[in-house]
Amino acid sequence: MMIRIGKENLQSEFVKLVERISGEKLANCYQCGNCTGGCPVSYAMDYGPQEIIRLLQLGQEETVKNANSMWICVGCLQCYQRCPKSVSAANILEALRLLTLRKGEDHDNIKDLPFQFLKEAPQQAIICGFRKLVA
Amino acid sequence: MKISYYPGCTLNTYAKGFDTSARESSVLLGFELKELDKWNCCGATFPLTPDNIMGLLGPTSVLNNARQEGDTLTTLCSVCYNVLKRTNKVINDNTETRNIINDHIDSDYSGDLNVIHYLEVLKDKIGFDKVAAAVKRPLKGIKAGAYYGCALLRPADVGIDNAESPAIFEDFLKALGCTPVDFPNKIECCGAHLAMNNEGIVTKLSGNIISSAKDRGAEIIVSACPLCQYNLEGSQQKMAEDGSLNREIPVLYFTQLLGLALGQDENTLGLENMLCDIRPLLKEKGV
Numbered sequence: 001m002m003i004r005i006g007k008e009n010l011q012s013e014f015v016k017l018v019e020r021i022s023g024e025k026l027a028n029c030y031q032c033g034n035c036t037g038g039c040p041v042s043y044a045m046d047y048g049p050q051e052i053i054r055l056l057q058l059g060q061e062e063t064v065k066n067a068n069s070m071w072i073c074v075g076c077l078q079c080y081q082r083c084p085k086s087v088s089a090a091n092i093l094e095a096l097r098l099l100t101l102r103k104g105e106d107h108d109n110i111k112d113l114p115f116q117f118l119k120e121a122p123q124q125a126i127i128c129g130f131r132k133l134v135a
Numbered sequence: 136m137k138i139s140y141y142p143g144c145t146l147n148t149y150a151k152g153f154d155t156s157a158r159e160s161s162v163l164l165g166f167e168l169k170e171l172d173k174w175n176c177c178g179a180t181f182p183l184t185p186d187n188i189m190g191l192l193g194p195t196s197v198l199n200n201a202r203q204e205g206d207t208l209t210t211l212c213s214v215c216y217n218v219l220k221r222t223n224k225v226i227n228d229n230t231e232t233r234n235i236i237n238d239h240i241d242s243d244y245s246g247d248l249n250v251i252h253y254l255e256v257l258k259d260k261i262g263f264d265k266v267a268a269a270v271k272r273p274l275k276g277i278k279a280g281a282y283y284g285c286a287l288l289r290p291a292d293v294g295i296d297n298a299e300s301p302a303i304f305e306d307f308l309k310a311l312g313c314t315p316v317d318f319p320n321k322i323e324c325c326g327a328h329l330a331m332n333n334e335g336i337v338t339k340l341s342g343n344i345i346s347s348a349k350d351r352g353a354e355i356i357v358s359a360c361p362l363c364q365y366n367l368e369g370s371q372q373k374m375a376e377d378g379s380l381n382r383e384i385p386v387l388y389f390t391q392l393l394g395l396a397l398g399q400d401e402n403t404l405g406l407e408n409m410l411c412d413i414r415p416l417l418k419e420k421g422v
């Protein structure tokens with residue numbers, strides 16, 4: 001992968017916004033990989049939490065935005081629990097989700113949800129799912 | 136003794152047995168769970184980003200209402216517990232956020248409520264030894280896997296026990312006469328809300344939990360969360376369909392086991408609503 005690193009992407013508005021919304025400082029992460037090691041769904045992510053943070057440190061906005069990682073994160077906080085630097089990758093991934101949802105864009109179309117699920121699932125699954133995936 | 140109790144949405148509907156068994160068990164243990172006069176949904180997930188103050192308004196209303204009724208609030212669902220406990224902590228720790236929230240919901244809540252999970256009520260307010268002494272029908276010989284999941288333990292500063300190596304759930308099971316089974320995936324996520332749009336991940340994560348518990352000999356799984364319960368049951372059906380699971384095991388709420396052990400009428404525990412029935416196992420073990 002060819003990446004271009006310069007002041008314009010290292011300190012882009014996007015990166016600043018992610019830091020502001022998440023309350024996390026990207027520079028605190030020293031890339032040990034504990035978060036990805038503990039993450040139960042990193043196997044299904046385009047980039048694990050540690051890689052997402054690295055890409056953000058390098059200002060790679062488009063790659064991060066196009067990755068499925070933020071939508072796959074279940075918010076289990078194993079990353080935060082295992083991080084020796086107290087960085088919460090979960091907060092960063094939630095900030096990335098919010099950057100889409102707050103524009104009024106859904107990740108999941110409510111119309112496509114299986115009727116069976118809406119009928120049988122516990123209410124908390126629907127409420128939580130909507131808050132994480134629907135604007 | 137009376138303790139204020141927040142049931143949350145799911146315990147009024149999908150997980151009724153979780154609610155009724157806890158209320159009844161409390162009576163058998165000599166205290167009352169007093170449902171809050173006024174409550175609303177907690178939001179079903181704690182808003183992770185600190186700028187999301189809107190997400191804290193609902194849970195703060197619950198806390199504020201509870202504070203009018205007493206100084207302690209308990210809840211059963213581990214997610215409700217997590218959301219309420221974390222919100223309470225934010226209000227305690229952050230004056231600026233607290234003031235914004237109070238302005239929005241027209242309250243003056245200071246964060247001085249004690250939010251505890253029902254397992255902590257049993258451990259610290261009643262005592263597991265007293266629970267054990269009240270057991271009428273010891274669940275002898277039943278090998279139970281205590282499944283903690285995420286919300287009871289993480290983040291560590293609101294967890295009800297050590298986040299990496301908890302024991303409170305196992306101690307509770309011992310008090311009922313069960314044999315707790317330790318298994319590697321007991322603190323791993325079940326897939327949570329991905330039940331909505333990603334069955335594959337949920338089946339894999341919950342499936343790993345089931346297999347890991349069964350490999351260690353568990354005959355049942357015990358849960359404190361309706362969504363975990365749903366995912367752990369559902370994934371077994373999927374695994375049975377594709378042939379990767381030979382026998383399904385019951386997934387129960389911990390209060391249903393408590394009710395059973397305290398001699399509560401089996402027909403009031405909601406056991407018939409579970410996909411895999413524990414009653415044949417009880418028979419087999421002579422319980």
Ligand code: SF4
Nearest residue numbers: 029031032033035083
């Ligand atoms: S565990 Fe923490 S320091 Fe290590 S890679 Fe992940 S975020 Fe960075």
Ligand code: SF4
Nearest residue numbers: 039073074076077079
């Ligand atoms: S919170 Fe998200 S990124 Fe962190 S370990 Fe859990 S699933 Fe992975």
